[in-house]
Amino acid sequence: MSTMAALLATILFSSLIAVFSADISSKIGVNYGRKGVNLPSPYRTIETVRSMNVGRMKLYDSDHEILKLLSGTNIHVSTMIPNNDIIRIASSQAAAEQWVQSNVLNFYPDTMIRFVLVGNEVLSHDRRIWPSLVPAMRRIKNSLNAHDIKNIKVSTPLAMDVLQSTFPPSSGEFRSDIRDTVMAPFLGFLNGTKSFFFIDAYPYLAWSTNSRNISLDFALFRGRVNQTDHKTGLVYTNLLDQMLDSVIFAMRKLGYPGIRLTIGETGWPTAGDADQVGANINNAATYNRKLIQKMTAKPALGTPARPGAVIPTFIFSLYDENQKPGPTTERHWGLLRSNGMLVYDIDITGRRPLSSYKPLPAARNNVAYRGKLWCEVAPGADASNLTSALAYACRQGNQTCAALSPGQPCYEPVSVFWHASYAFSSYWSKFRKQGATCYFNGLARQTRSNPSRGHCNFPSVTL
Ligand SMILES: *[C@@H]1O[C@H](CO)[C@@H](O)[C@H](O)[C@H]1NC(C)=O
Ligand SMILES: *[C@@H]1O[C@H](CO)[C@@H](O)[C@H](O)[C@H]1NC(C)=O
Ligand SMILES: *[C@@H]1O[C@H](CO)[C@@H](O)[C@H](O)[C@H]1NC(C)=O
Ligand SMILES: *[C@@H]1O[C@H](CO)[C@@H](O)[C@H](O)[C@H]1NC(C)=O
Ligand SMILES: *[C@@H]1O[C@H](CO)[C@@H](O)[C@H](O)[C@H]1NC(C)=O
Numbered sequence: 001m002s003t004m005a006a007l008l009a010t011i012l013f014s015s016l017i018a019v020f021s022a023d024i025s026s027k028i029g030v031n032y033g034r035k036g037v038n039l040p041s042p043y044r045t046i047e048t049v050r051s052m053n054v055g056r057m058k059l060y061d062s063d064h065e066i067l068k069l070l071s072g073t074n075i076h077v078s079t080m081i082p083n084n085d086i087i088r089i090a091s092s093q094a095a096a097e098q099w100v101q102s103n104v105l106n107f108y109p110d111t112m113i114r115f116v117l118v119g120n121e122v123l124s125h126d127r128r129i130w131p132s133l134v135p136a137m138r139r140i141k142n143s144l145n146a147h148d149i150k151n152i153k154v155s156t157p158l159a160m161d162v163l164q165s166t167f168p169p170s171s172g173e174f175r176s177d178i179r180d181t182v183m184a185p186f187l188g189f190l191n192g193t194k195s196f197f198f199i200d201a202y203p204y205l206a207w208s209t210n211s212r213n214i215s216l217d218f219a220l221f222r223g224r225v226n227q228t229d230h231k232t233g234l235v236y237t238n239l240l241d242q243m244l245d246s247v248i249f250a251m252r253k254l255g256y257p258g259i260r261l262t263i264g265e266t267g268w269p270t271a272g273d274a275d276q277v278g279a280n281i282n283n284a285a286t287y288n289r290k291l292i293q294k295m296t297a298k299p300a301l302g303t304p305a306r307p308g309a310v311i312p313t314f315i316f317s318l319y320d321e322n323q324k325p326g327p328t329t330e331r332h333w334g335l336l337r338s339n340g341m342l343v344y345d346i347d348i349t350g351r352r353p354l355s356s357y358k359p360l361p362a363a364r365n366n367v368a369y370r371g372k373l374w375c376e377v378a379p380g381a382d383a384s385n386l387t388s389a390l391a392y393a394c395r396q397g398n399q400t401c402a403a404l405s406p407g408q409p410c411y412e413p414v415s416v417f418w419h420a421s422y423a424f425s426s427y428w429s430k431f432r433k434q435g436a437t438c439y440f441n442g443l444a445r446q447t448r449s450n451p452s453r454g455h456c457n458f459p460s461v462t463l
Contacts, residue, residue, distance in 0.1 A: 027055020028292050028348050029076070029314035030335065031265055032066070035321040040340040042066045046073065048340060049318070052348050058264065058314045060120060062103040071110035078115035078314075079103060081136070083129060086119050089139055090132035096139035097146070105147065113152055116140055117264075121159045121200065123178055130178065134185045141193055155190065157198035157264035160206075160243060163250055168229040169236070169305065172246030173253060187256040196312070198264035199247050203239040204278070204287070211277050211368050214239065220283060221290035234304035240266070240291070245305040260309065265316035266291065269329035270343050272365070273438070274373050274446040275463055279329045282363035285344040288315060288335070289354055296350030326437055371448065372460040375428040375438035376421040378445040383416050389440045390420040393427040400426045403456065410456035420444075421451055422458060429459035 030049065040048065046069050049057065058078040059066060070077055081089065081099065089096045104113055118137045122129050133156060141154045160166065162183070164175045174183045190197055207219035217223045219239045227236045229245075236242050244261060251259055268287035272279030294301055295313040302309035320334035320343070337343055345357055377386065394401035401423050403410040410422045424444045428436055438446050452458045 027053075027076075027312075028295060028350070029056030029058055029078075029312065030054050030318040030348075031058045031060075031314050031316045033060055033317045033319065033321050035323045036319055036338045037323055039319055039321075039338055042069050044340065045318070046070060046075075048336070049075065054348050056114075056312065056314065058115075058117070064103075064106070067103070067107040067111050067113075070112075071107060074112065076112050076114040078117055079113055080117040081119060081140070083119045083122055083125065086122065086129050086136045087132045089118075090136035093139055093142065096136070097143045100140060100143040100147070104144070104149070104152065108149065108152070115196075116144070116152060116154050117198065118154060118156045120157055122156060123162050123175075123182065124159045130182050133182060134189055137186075137189055141189075153193060153195040155195045155198050155262075156186075157200055159200045160202070163246055166243060166246040168227075168231065169234070169242050169245035170229050170231040170249050172249035174250050179254070184254055187251060187254055187259060190259050191256050196260045196262040197247065197251065198262045199244070200265040200316075201240060201243045201247075201263055202266060203243065204268045204283075206239060206243065208277050208279075216278060216283070216366055220286045221294065222286070229304075232305075236304055241303045244303050244311070248303070248305045261311050263295075263311060263313040265314060267316040267333050269332045270320075270334075271332040272329040273327055274369055274448055275461070276327060276329055276365075277368040278363070278366050279332065280361075280363045280365055281344050282360040283366070285346065285357075285360050288346060289357070291315070292346070292348060292350040293354070325441070326439060328439075368463070369448070370463055372450070372462050373438075374447050374449075374451055374458050374460050375424040375444050376447050376451050377417050377424065378443055381417075381420075381443040385441070386416050386420045386443055389443050390416060390423050393420075393423040393440075396427055396431060398430055400430060409454070422456065425451070425458040425460065429461050432461055 032045065042065055050073060054075065056076040056078065057070065060080050061082060062079040067077070067079065085099070089099060104116065107113065118140060119129065119133065122133050137154045137156065144152050144154070162174055162178065163172055165171045165173045189195070203219040207214045207216065215223060215225070221238045223237055228234070229236065234245070247261065251257065268284040269279040270281045270284045291313065295311060300308055300310045302311065315335065317333045319336050320332050320338050322331050322338045324330040334343060335346060344360065402408065404419050404422060405411060424438060424440060428438045438444050450458060450460070
């Protein structure tokens, strides 16, 4: 009887919390990235998102058409100040006030703006902005306060690279170059304003760069082996919890044990290049479906270090963004394809039992490829665009195109397609370690079959 009473009290208490802090409902959010051509219009996008029961939307800007279209919906909105506006806003309360007037007051409260995010992954990029980050957040908050707006919080999404140690979770620690100068005042701000720490946490990235040591099942929430953090005795069933707890331990070390987390971005790509492991529909559907179930569970599950905590979660991303440069995964994080169709079935509310989904296509690239790769012209590439790409590759120096000169082994056939294929392979093999990719704006693709002919040997990348 007394345990029953305690249980009832807990349930009552948690529903009271739910009533008083609507901001921490467990409704799943999506990131609305728009680096794509021919994406559905904002109007259609918001219709789709509503029909999917998405509870929150995070923008990478403060697009006025989108903010307007979101008015009258019950979608909670996170809007963002671009990185290149941060220094200006940090240096002037008038600039902050003007930003708030134009991007918040014009839409709020009809549009349920709940977060203003100051920049995106600022501490992974341009150092010049770092000293301005917290001052800009303070100015925006001051401005919101001056208008007596209490239910919009200010934060900034950070990437996992703000940590210098993540494993085991109890060793979590912020990078020494930002710890005292940025993280300490940042946490002070979040704590003082009861805001959330937005962390972009990708088990896919942690697993794919170390896929021989971390089990895929552990990354996909279907581990059969648990991992114990021997320093704390906490038992982990999945990689995401380990990543989140490493942030929590890092915050504790700076004296802030109570700041709540939001997952600003997480997800899994549905397609990748030959040198990218595990990017497929099977894994992506498994990850996102199980993520949603975990994050919408009632009562909330939290993490081993914070059992029961509600962690608002934004999936990356709503759409495949076909204009993103770099490796193929970059263009395949979407729940929806660029044409607006679902890539795989998914229930954002988390109520649908996993067993009711249709079987998924088999995962064919879950083991890292070992062998040689070349970079060749992609089918359908346009000749005049290839001419510029060829010139670009050859300009990078280091004899990239020496074999293409008259009299050299790869000169013939004299065709832009042949020369570009050679130049792409040569460029990629020479500069891959410095971050060069085999993409060339869609003109190039990786291949496992050697394009060399006769005496012309194509340089390769060995994995
Ligand atoms: C964080 O906020 C809590 C609640 O307002 C407060 O009790 C605590 O002193 C703050 N911590 C620090 C280190 O300022
Ligand atoms: C991964 O495993 C290899 C060999 O099993 C080991 O040498 C290496 O240190 C491990 N790497 C990490 C990051 O644990
Ligand atoms: C792993 O931990 C979970 C949750 O603590 C528990 O339910 C499960 O039985 C454990 N599995 C194994 C294999 O120990
Ligand atoms: C050439 O590249 C430009 C810029 O990426 C693109 O807009 C154009 O459609 C391409 N031309 C063709 C024929 O593919
Ligand atoms: C150019 O090639 C030389 C010799 O192969 C190599 O040592 C050097 O690192 C290369 N430079 C770049 C920028 O790749």
